[in-house]
Amino acid sequence: MDLASRAEPNARDGSSANSPWHHRHGVWNRPLTVPSLVACPDCDFLQRIPEVPTGAAVRCRQCGKGLWRHKTDSLNRTLALSIAALALFVIANSVPMLGVNAVGRESFTTVAGGTQQLWQDGEKIVAVLVFFAAILSPALQIGLLLLITLGCGRPRPPFWVGVLLRHVQFFRTWSMIEVMLLGVLVALTKIAEIATIIPGLALFSLFGLVMLLAAMDSCFDPREVWERIEWANHKPHPVATAPEVQP
Amino acid sequence: MEHGLQSCHTCGLLSHPAPGAQTGYCPRCDEELHFRKPESLQRTVAFLIAAMACYVPANLLPVMSSTSAAGTESDTILQGVVLLWSPTGWPLSLIVVIASIMIPSAKIAAMLYLVLTVKRGAPRNNAQRVKLYRMVEFIGRWSMVDVFVDTFTVALIQLQPLMVVEPGPGLLFFAAVVVLTMLAVESFDPRLLWDANSPESTVAQVQPQHA
Numbered sequence: 001m002d003l004a005s006r007a008e009p010n011a012r013d014g015s016s017a018n019s020p021w022h023h024r025h026g027v028w029n030r031p032l033t034v035p036s037l038v039a040c041p042d043c044d045f046l047q048r049i050p051e052v053p054t055g056a057a058v059r060c061r062q063c064g065k066g067l068w069r070h071k072t073d074s075l076n077r078t079l080a081l082s083i084a085a086l087a088l089f090v091i092a093n094s095v096p097m098l099g100v101n102a103v104g105r106e107s108f109t110t111v112a113g114g115t116q117q118l119w120q121d122g123e124k125i126v127a128v129l130v131f132f133a134a135i136l137s138p139a140l141q142i143g144l145l146l147l148i149t150l151g152c153g154r155p156r157p158p159f160w161v162g163v164l165l166r167h168v169q170f171f172r173t174w175s176m177i178e179v180m181l182l183g184v185l186v187a188l189t190k191i192a193e194i195a196t197i198i199p200g201l202a203l204f205s206l207f208g209l210v211m212l213l214a215a216m217d218s219c220f221d222p223r224e225v226w227e228r229i230e231w232a233n234h235k236p237h238p239v240a241t242a243p244e245v246q247p
Numbered sequence: 248m249e250h251g252l253q254s255c256h257t258c259g260l261l262s263h264p265a266p267g268a269q270t271g272y273c274p275r276c277d278e279e280l281h282f283r284k285p286e287s288l289q290r291t292v293a294f295l296i297a298a299m300a301c302y303v304p305a306n307l308l309p310v311m312s313s314t315s316a317a318g319t320e321s322d323t324i325l326q327g328v329v330l331l332w333s334p335t336g337w338p339l340s341l342i343v344v345i346a347s348i349m350i351p352s353a354k355i356a357a358m359l360y361l362v363l364t365v366k367r368g369a370p371r372n373n374a375q376r377v378k379l380y381r382m383v384e385f386i387g388r389w390s391m392v393d394v395f396v397d398t399f400t401v402a403l404i405q406l407q408p409l410m411v412v413e414p415g416p417g418l419l420f421f422a423a424v425v426v427l428t429m430l431a432v433e434s435f436d437p438r439l440l441w442d443a444n445s446p447e448s449t450v451a452q453v454q455p456q457h458a
């Protein structure tokens with residue numbers, strides 16, 4: 001197959017081909033000379049990612065996993081959306097989210113106030129979990145993407161951009177603003193039967209934030225960043241330097 | 248894997264593995280590389296067993312208790328759903344039933360099924376099984392909804408001396424079920440579903456191409 005024959009010349013792509021690159025704990029793996037060749041993360045099927053027009057998606061041939069979507073102006077849009085998301089996030093966490101009024105008594109809460117009350121009531125582990133899923137993870141998800149897109153503004157994005165990008169997926173998994181918003185709505189319906197609800201500005205900011213986070217996610221193309229950043233082994237990009245040896 | 252190449256879990260870069268028993272690192276993102284997630288099945292099973300152990304107290308113990316002039320009343324998740332069931336509130340209580348009761352149990356069952364099929368080396372339905380895995384992965388976070396419902400009910404109903412709501416011991420177990428099942432899904436390697444088809448393609452037989 002063509003793919004295999006293209007991958008082979010890697011063994012001769014330089015004088016250091018037989019001496020491994022030493023990593024502080026082991027060795028660095030040797031990359032292929034064909035960067036478009038990937039193995040599906042869900043089924044390990046080896047395939048080449050074709051160049052597709054913007055907006056088009058590439059799916060795994062064997063299992064249908066979405067491998068890549070060519071996004072329009074990914075970095076600039078992600079940057080703009082993450083700045084807007086950061087602004088809404090700050091608002092959503094600094095003003096009251098909800099209040100209730102029952103027989104002349106009022107009580108207000110913010111997102112952080114919810115975790116604080118749990119902590120005071122002795123449910124410290126759950127309080128930490130709620131804080132992590134509703135405040136810390138979204139903050140880091142937004143902050144990391146902002147730094148990544150800023151770092152990518154340079155002609156050769158530095159390696160720390162990759163260090164940040166490694167952690168984005170983790171915080172994305174545990175950032176649960178949209179789940180929290182549903183939880184708030186259920187709680188509201190429950191409480192509305194016994195007290196009057198006073199919706200706060202933060203509640204509306206959270207609605208906007210959920211939209212922005214979804215848009216940010218669908219605009220961001222990690223593959224584009226990985227293709228541009230400086231490599232961990234500090235070697236020049238293999239595609240840029242390796243001569244294509246034709247047998 | 249059958250081509251003797253390692254794919255980076257983090258950045259997707261495909262590379263030739265380090266020679267011998269040395270640990271290989273991704274030259275692009277510095278991640279430690281493996282052919283498969285290490286001890287994937289053992290970790291998944293461990294998280295699932297822990298989740299099942301927490302599932303019982305999560306459903307039997309009260310997640311909230313409210314104190315008012317009429318006395319103290321404690322509610323489990325199911326009782327909370329019944330309370331919410333009204334002509335206007337039923338769509339929301341349906342959400343809670345699905346997110347808090349059906350999703351966690353379906354998730355545990357689905358993950359057990361996937362682990363079992365990998366252990367037995369079932370030869371069929373790979374595409375369906377990987378779709379099941381993706382569905383479990385996508386839907387799992389929503390069972391967290393009840394934790395947030397309780398958090399904000401507790402935070403809002405602090406109307407001393409009229410009515411005060413406090414979290415109950417079931418909340419911790421319920422949150423543990425959600426987190427443990429999410430960790431089980433994270434530690435499962437979906438590529439194992441396809442390996443079962445070709446048991447001969449084990450790591451030991453893979454030869455690094457550039458050696």
Ligand SMILES: [Zn+2]
Nearest residue numbers: 040043060063
């Ligand atoms: Zn696939």
Ligand SMILES: [Zn+2]
Nearest residue numbers: 255258273276
């Ligand atoms: Zn990598």
